[in-house]
Amino acid sequence: MLSAFVVNNVWFYVLSVPALLLTSFSKGGFGLGLGVVTVPLMALYLPVPEVVTILLPVLCVTDLIALWQYRGKWSWPLLRLAIPAAFVGIGLGTLALHHLDEAWLRLAVGVISVDFVRRRWRRPHRAAPETAPRDEPVPRVRPASCLFWGATSGFTSFMANAGEPALTMYLLPFRLSNSSFAGTTAAFFAAVNLxxxxxxxxxxxxxxxTLLTSLLLTPIALLGTFAGFRFNRRLNAALFHQFSCAILLVIGARLIYTSLKVIV
Incomplete structure (x- = not known):
């Protein structure tokens, strides 16, 4: 039974603990989805739907903490359309849960992620973030882009906890400061995960x-979240942007690799 396997299998936790630390650290420190690699790692021992189900309550706890930590630092102009669009994506995911092949979904997200980083690194002068947060509303938010990436992030988050690349591709061009980027992402995923x-x-x-396993993993997630908060305060804004792109590249490559293994 799943209960005996999860509670007693040491290797499940050997993979889960570092993966969850990455998830919570990136959430607390960067507002970026290192956690997208958590599902493939944990899925070595459990089916993906069960992994996503186990992770969801843990992520909700860390979302609320990140939301408090970055309260007032999110960019509402970037969220006011993206969050409703994400709800639409979640609704589509609910309908498609038992009909869409997850491997193809992961492959598409991975390819888009890698291509985005390639394009951003070819034009670094347009990608450099600001050194301080801007108080004024972010200008020229394109509704079509906001709705597309918001819905895509909500959908892929529902299906495979892979919503971060889509949201990151939406946010990075606005060159937000560390705290604004993390706060905006925290607010978005708090709404999505709840x-x-x-x-x-x-x-x-x-x-x-699944709820018992979530409870056992929650202290690890809390530890990573608070560690991420400390690291965020010491990170240079330009380095933060480059590190964000590097993480997104790793995420995309990982998604492509795991997807092709299943498809081929």
């Missing part, structure tokens, strides 16, 4: 065992 929590509950995906 909505997913309701959807997963309606679908009956939570069990006593």
């Amino acid at each position: 909505t997913k929590l309701m959807s997963f509950s309606m679908l009956g995906l939570f069990t006593h065992t």
Whole structure:
């Protein structure tokens, strides 16, 4: 049974603990999705739907902490259309959960992520972030782009906890400061994951065992989140942007590799 396997299998936690530390550290420190590699690692021992179900309550806890830490630092002009669009994506994910091949979805997200980093690094003078946060609203938010990336992030987050690359591709061109980038991402995924929590509950995906496993992993996530907060304060803004692109490249490559292994 899943319960005996998860509670007693040491290798499950050997993979889960470092993966979850990456997830929570990136959430607390960068507002960026190192955590997208958590699902493939944990899925070596459990099916992906069960991994996503286990991670969701843990992510909701860290989302609330990150939301408090970065309160007032998010950019509402960038969120006011993206969050409703994400709800649409979550609705589509609820309908498509048992019909869409996850491997092709991961492959598409991975290819887009790698191509985005390639294009940004070819034009570094246009990608350099600001050294200080801007107080004025972010100008020239294109509704079509906002709606597309918001819905894509919500959909891929629902299907495979892979919503971060899409949101990152939407946010990075605005050259936000460290705290604004992290705050905007924290606010977005707090809304997304709490909505997913309701959807997963309606679908009956939570069990006593998945909730117990989530509880066991939560202290690890809290540790990583607070470590991320400390690191964020010491990070140079330009370095932050380059590091963000590097993380996105790793995420994209990982998604492509794991997807092709399944497809081929």
